Amino acid sequence: MDDLRRSPLHDIHVQLGARMVPFAGWDMPVQYKGIIAENKAVRGKLGVFDISHMGQVFVSSDTADVASAWLDSILTNNVAKLKIGHGQYTLLLNETGGVIDDLIVYRQTDTDYFLVVNASMVEEDVRWMQEKLPASDVVLTNCSDDFAGLAVQGPEAVTAFQSMFDGAGQLPERFCMSTIATDNGDVIICRTGYTGEDGFELFCASATGPRWWQRCIDAGATPAGLGARDSLRLEKCYPLNGNDLAPDRTPLEAGLAFAVDLHKPDFIGRETLIRQKTKGLHRRLVALKQTNKSPPPRPGYVVFSGDEEVGTLSSGGVSPSLGCGISMAYITSGHNKIGTVLEVEIRGKRFPAEVVRKPFI
Amino acid sequence: MNVPDALKYTESHEWIRPDEGGIVTVGITDYAQQEMTELVYVELPDVGQQFSAKDEIAVVESVKSASDIYAPVSGEVVEVNEALADDAAIVNNSPFDDGWLFRLKLSNPSEIDYLMGAEAYTSRIS
Structure with a gap:
């Protein structure tokens, strides 16, 4: 426990009485008042999450388009198509098409790119990218330790932004970013999130x-922890790396084809994806909804169709919005059609669950 | 933290209330429900099932995790709290009263003597 890293907001969490848990090597708040209430605050009004554990990586080149061409050789989506100030969801794959990490890449200028990566993967991503760096002209800098991060999420995010910045800058459009100079230093604002609600992520100097954080609270945000964050993203079927994404799962199996540009001539992992696309997928990540009263579905539970084992849950829980058990599972092709009723085995008993359209809400 | 004097306690945070006729009522303590956070599901044994002390007898689940509940004493299940099927949060709101889990008919009444009193349990959780 001693070597857990602490966010710049650690003392605030402790003062608020948060329940702290180890997450990706950090001591982070899983909840303050309660996961269900925090989920509902974000869906109904506004919540703020500490995302200081997430990683920030800058990639730049002296010459225009050199950095983007390199990023396009290691990421699945199309960086060249990004306009200045725009971002896209993308994946970093291994040689066999499996997922190392999912991330968002923003084009700041024609020579400068900003990547936001998962906390648990910062070191591995950076090591992998460093290994793939061309001999010259592309510089990669891991600035994860310099930033505190806040995710301000909920239908009142726009109003909150206005009261927090008081005319100092404009809220970028969806999936765009901007840097705003304020009396508290420069902050990077990204109009993204992991909850399915409108909102923005704010990255500022750690100090x-x-x-x-206090400005977010003053603007009406409810402190929300990792527990609420997990329930919010699961309700929207956003994958969690380590659960729903893994080095032996491809983005096509995970249903992330929208973030993969197979028209690009080459990127690491492309061959496997082309083969899967041609020959078909053996399994797919589906959304399952418990149809009867059941214990909460949890990762690792096995899914059956009759006597046949057809998959394993990669994420699961009770949806605070729906009040029923929801999960995602990699299911053998043929059993993945919308409307198929499968069974989730929980402590030796089986409970029916229907394959439903993503997202759950 | 509420620890009623009249009850007996286990190391694993169940409480036991001796009732009439060799029957005990069992629940989880205020401390346990706070640690487990918001409960969303309670899985109870069937009436008529026999358990030995320390057997896994029930499961309570929060949004984040599932926790086993152990039979504090040996006996037969004579009643379960049906109300929890519709609202597991009763255990959070009223752990010592409306949130009771099940009743056991003791098969070995002397086992009660080995359980902790309120004072010992209070020092266990402090």
């Missing part, structure tokens, strides 16, 4: 993190 100013507590002040920005």
Whole structure:
């Protein structure tokens, strides 16, 4: 426990009485008042999450388009198509098409790119990218330790932004970013999130993190922890790396074809994806909804169709919005059609669950 | 933290209330429900099932995790709290009263003597 890293907002969480848990090597708040209430605050009004554990990586080149061409050789989506100030969801794959990480890449200028990566994967991503760096002209800098991060999420995010920034800058459009100069230093604002609600992520110098947190609270945000964050993203079927994404699962199996540009001439992992696309997928990540009263579905539970084992849950829980058990599972092709009723085995008993359209809400 | 004097307690945070006729009522303590956070599901044994002390007898589940509940004493299940099927949060709101889990008919009444009193349990959780 001693070597857990602490966010710049750690003291605030402790003062608020948060329940702290180890997550990706960090000591992070899983909840303050309660996961269900925090989920509902984000869906109905506004929540703020500490995302200081996430990684920030800058990639730049001296010459225009050199960095983007390199990023396009290691990421699945199309960086060249990004306009300045725009971002896209994308994946970093291994040589066999499996997922190392999912991330968002933004084009700041024609020579500068900003990547936001998962906390648990910062070191591995950076090591992998460093190994793939061309001999010259592309510089990669891991600035994860310099930033505090806050995710401000909920239908009142726009109003909150206005009161927090008081005319100092404009809220970028969806999936865009901007850097705003303020009396608390420069902050990077990204109009993205992991909850399915409108909102933005704010990255600021670590030392100013507590002040920005307080501004979020003053703007009406409810502190929300990792537990609520997990339930919110699962309700929207956003994959969680380590659960729903893994080095032996491809983005096509995970249903992320929208973030893969197979028209690009080459990128690491492309061959496997082309083969899967031609020959068909053996399994797919589906959304399952418990149809009867059942214990909460949890990762690792096995899914059956009659006597046949057809998959394993990669994420699961009770949806605070729906009040029933929801999960995602990699299911053998043929059993993945919308409307198929399968069974989830929980402590030796089986409970029916229907394959439903993503997202759950 | 509420630890009623009249009850007996286990190391694993169940409480036991001796009732009439060799029957005990069992639940989880205020401390346990706070640790487990918001409960969303309670799986109870069937009436008529026999358990030995320390057997896994029930499961309570929060949004984040599932926790086993152990039979504090040996006996037969004579009643379960049906209300929890519709609202597991009763255990959070009223752990010592409306949130009771099940009743056991003791097969070995002397086992009660080995359980902790309120004072010992209070020092266990402090």
